[in-house]
Amino acid sequence: MSDAMIEVRNLTMRFGGLTALDNLQLDIHRGEVLGLLGPNGSGKTTFFNVLTGLYKASAGTILYDGEEVIGKTPQDIYRSGVARTFQRSRLSLPLTVFDNIVIGDYQHMGHGLVFNLFRRRAFRAEYERYVEAVRELLAIFSPPLVGRLFEPVETFTMIDRRRIEVCRALMSRPRLLLLDEPSAGMTHDETHELMDDILQVRSKMSDLSVVLIEHEMNVIERITDRCIVLNYGKKIAEGTYAEITADPDVQTAYLGEEAA
Ligand SMILES: Nc1ncnc2c1ncn2[C@@H]1O[C@H](COP(=O)(O)OP(=O)(O)OP(=O)(O)O)[C@@H](O)[C@H]1O
Ligand SMILES: [Mg+2]
Secondary structure (H helix, E strand, O other), rough: OOOOOEEEEEEEEEEEEEEEEEEEEEEEEOOOEEEEOOOOOOOOHHHHHHHHOOOOOEEEEEEEEOOOOOOHHHHHHHHOOOEEOOOOOOOOOOHHHHHHHHHHHHHHHHHHHHHHHHHHHHHHHHHHHHHHHHHHHHHHHHHHHHOOOOEEHHHOOOOHHHHHHHHHHHHHOOOEEEOOOOOOOOHHHHHHHHHHHHHHHHHOOOOOOOEEEEEHHHHHHHHHHEEEEEEEEEEEEOOOOOHHOOOOHHHHHHHHHOOO
16 A cells, blocks of 8 residues: 555535636645645645645545545544544633533534433443543643543643644544644643643654644744645645755745745
8 A cells, every 4th residue: 555545636626716726736644744834824734634634636646545535524534544624713601611622522523412412321421431532642641631521621721722622633543633723822831831741642643643833933843744835735845854845946935034
């Protein structure tokens, strides 16, 4: 079997006259941490949205273990092992850590929590299974959160909220985790702590592939195995951190943004 878990070929996504992804070709390898870089508006989030089934590509293919992803529902893709976090937090602040993690998973799994409320014994057993599963996950990802499972999210710091979102994505035990700017709004130190956690998860879940959209270059340098740079929806560079930062096209793309 090839190294590539995901193979993206000729992928194009148009919104009216705007081409957000332009004939994109890339692979995501098993077990790697891949950095996805590019100036604002270069198509990074759009790529996640197409890969997770939120948007249907205008053209091209995405193979996941050789099987076409485009045309599948977001639920099917989630169930097949692709999970994500969003650029803007999607936590419900008044609800507890547990509720947020479980509701996220239930929504994607598509079996209704309300329906189960009418089957109280089944619900009880399922509820306890969930509590156990959430505790296990938090114990790996963020042990201090285990004791605060039933506290509302609004009482947590920014970094803990981000940890909760990552845990929610991990509930499905994904094979591919997509993180959209997890460091947004955090301090330098918090960002590095969160990256430590992500490296920790990866060491415990050795098959897990991670795609990280991130603007902070020192984070990219520290945790990625490989990087891909987008500009105007096209791949302009691919390689190690050292390779892509030395690339003149990448330098121009970022300088162009600063000048603008
Ligand atoms: N649903 C949509 N409808 C119309 N245009 C969209 C939509 N989603 C994204 N776009 C456009 O597609 C382009 C790529 O946007 P995208 O959000 O993928 O960029 P990005 O690389 O994630 O940027 P950022 O770093 O700012 O998050 C932008 O020009 C954006 O305005
Ligand atoms: Mg984005």
